[in-house]
Amino acid sequence: MGTEIEDVPDISAEWYREVTAFARDTPEWVRDAAEVATDAVPAILFALLVFGWWRARRGDDRRMALALLAPVAVVVAYLTSEGIKSLMRLRRPCWDLADVVTVAPCPPYGDWSLPSNHATFAAAGAVALVALWRGTAVAAPVLALLEAFSRVFVGVHYPHDVAAGLLLGAVTAPVVLLALRNPATALVAAMRRRPALTALLATARPPAPPRGR
Known part of the structure; x- marks a missing residue:
């Protein structure tokens, strides 16, 4: 069966079919779990950031x-991934491969494929989480x-879509963090001196014990 699709690497289309x-x-429960997890993982990463x-x-x-x-x-x-998708306007695999059965419903026409927003969000969230909390250095990338x-398993993206999303998120997040870290640190230092913001930016510290004579 031929897998040649315009603007899609043959190896990516072949892997998509195999996955x-x-x-x-x-089993049906695995497919159901994957359909839930594909939207739940970004929420989990966001909760970990909170x-x-x-x-x-x-x-x-x-x-x-x-x-x-x-x-x-x-x-x-x-937003960068969404902008790239709107410019490139590359088609979803489930729009063109009518013989493929997907776990998740195929997104409507106009919801373009490359890069994967979910993969971009997940990679950026993982990088930001590791920078913030080193204890997640294994869990977040996983x-x-x-x-x-x-995203490939449920049938809504080619493998190269998600690879591009992972790369985009993994590059964009550290650039933003490094570019804004110093001014943000100075801003936090100033904001922490305001009593109204203490609960958001710092824990209440117990008073220092009285000095002995």
């Missing part, structure tokens, strides 16, 4: 600055890779 065929033969901000309230100004910049980096990466694979 979706594998998905079709998995928890990272909560932990950063006990840290120094730089740590809190990273916590506040993390969602900014993710949003910038996501979640991003699982998210990328799930």
Whole structure:
């Protein structure tokens, strides 16, 4: 069966067919779990970033600055991916490969394919999370890779779509964090001196014990 599709590498189309065929033969509960997980993983990463901000309230100004910049980096990466998709206007695999059975419903026409927004979001979120919380250095990248694979597994993206999304998110997030880290740290230092913002930016510190005579 030929797999030549305009603007799609043959190897990517072939892998897409193999992964979706594998998905079709998995138990129904696996397919149902994948369909839920493909949208749940970005939410999990976002929840971890929120928890990272909560932990950063006990840290120094730089740590809190990273916590506040993390969602900014993710949003910038996501908007960049959306802009690229709108410019390139590359078709989804499930629009062209009528013989392929997908786990998830095929997105409507106009929701373009490259790069994968989900993979971009996941990669950017993972990079920001690791920068903020080193204890997630294994879990966060694994979640991003699982998210990328799930987009192919449920049938809505080619492998090269998610690879491009992972690369875009992994490059954009650290650029944003590095570019804005110093001014954000100075801003946090100034904001932490305002009592009204203390609860958002720092934990209440117990009063120092009285000095002995």
